Amino acid sequence: MQSLEITNLNVNIDGQPILKDFSLNIPKGEIHALMGPNGTGKSTLAKVIAGHEDYEVTSGEILLNGESILGKEPDEISLAGLFLAFQYPLEIPGVSIANFIRAAKQARLPENESINAVEYYKELYDKMDALKIDRKFTARSLNEGFSGGEKKRCEVLQMSMLEPDYCIMDETDSGLDIDALKIVADGVNLMRSPERGFLIITHYQRLLDYIIPDVVHVMYDGKIVHSGDAELAKELESKGYDWVKDSFVSSLAQ
Template identity: 80%
Template sequence: MNHSIEVKNLHVSIDGQAILKGFNLTIPKGEVHALMGPNGTGKSTLAKVMAGHEDYIVESGEVLLDGVNILGQEPDEISHAGLFLAFQYPMEIPGVSIANFIRAAKQARLPEGEEINAIEYYKELYAKMDALKMDRKFTARSLNEGFSGGEKKRCEILQMAMLDPKYCVMDETDSGLDIDALRIVSEGVNLMRSEDRAFLVITHYQRLLDYIVPDVVHVMFDGRIVHSGDKELAKELESKGYDWVKEAFATASA
């Protein structure tokens, strides 16, 4: 079996407008890849398409999880296959507590007729909340309702930790975070780094990558990856700015 997430020649459009134009990327398990690029270049579209969002039209290409194409599957099937998307803008679900939501998500992974063990569940939940420095009272609150930006993102990381995915796609997780929240969230991610897991960290800023140090940095422009390098590339981008990307690669992609 192929232990990686592979995006092959992906072409995606919405409302007749092409967004992804032959996107290619392979992340083997155990690695963290950062995807950087200017706004409107298709980073978030990529994240949503990987998670099975129905608004986008896949013209061609594949997304392979351990060699199996997940395009065309329902979002819940993709989730069960091991892909987790940490949302840039997590949704508010009024009246549904964090504890009940995560429990329902874990229950949905069990075979029919099997009940989640409540005691074990809460033990695990509390241990992971402690690791993320979350107050236990937090679990009784309605999911994301009235949360600050930092609380929302920590809640995303908590869900990620509880669902134990093989592939994590993190869409602009650093947006809306102050430096303390950024550190806590990054520590949570770093705790989850392992040989059995791959991360795609989508970010606009290099700042996050000081905390979550990537193995590979990709630069995205106009619907595809135009340049890849090691963690130093992120710093180069930071100092030169995205205009440099546009100048260097706009002609190549035209």
């Protein structure tokens, strides 16, 4: 059961259904891309999986390696092996990157154990170098005054430091120029492993030129309407989302 498995998930916001019988299974070792127009429920899905309490889950199940994570606290879900790279990473004034990641790493150790500072900084610096993040950033307040690209690289840095089983990346590519996009993609590709699954949520195909997905899903109006291989992303890019609507949605409705 080494997978992130979502089954018939129904989620409301203010009584309004957003996710409708949504199902998706991501086995370890695979990268799945989830594409779709704005407002179709992609970010809602990401936040519900991560345990955000503002959403009303009316039915369904989310299993992480066979264990239900639905209804658990966000920190428990994180410790169970999930990582969500935010579409809009929050600025945390006065909390440095180094202290923030350190607190997250500390949470993964038994209570009477503390982090080896030397090893921690070595790992942090190595991974910052790989992501081309200036080492001076360790002392800066998390995301405060960062450019869009710096924020997204910092998300990937956190992801690589915390080594989750499953990574959800919510529009990590939005707002990135091509250089930043390549750096982020390199970071993800380095983490690619038979022991790790990815869900890459994106509006555009561009990122998928650099991170080649195993499966591409097209989401529309709260559910997946079509799935295919990496070619599907390209087809979607050239034909547009109207093609999805015309080809898959209307047929579903009938």
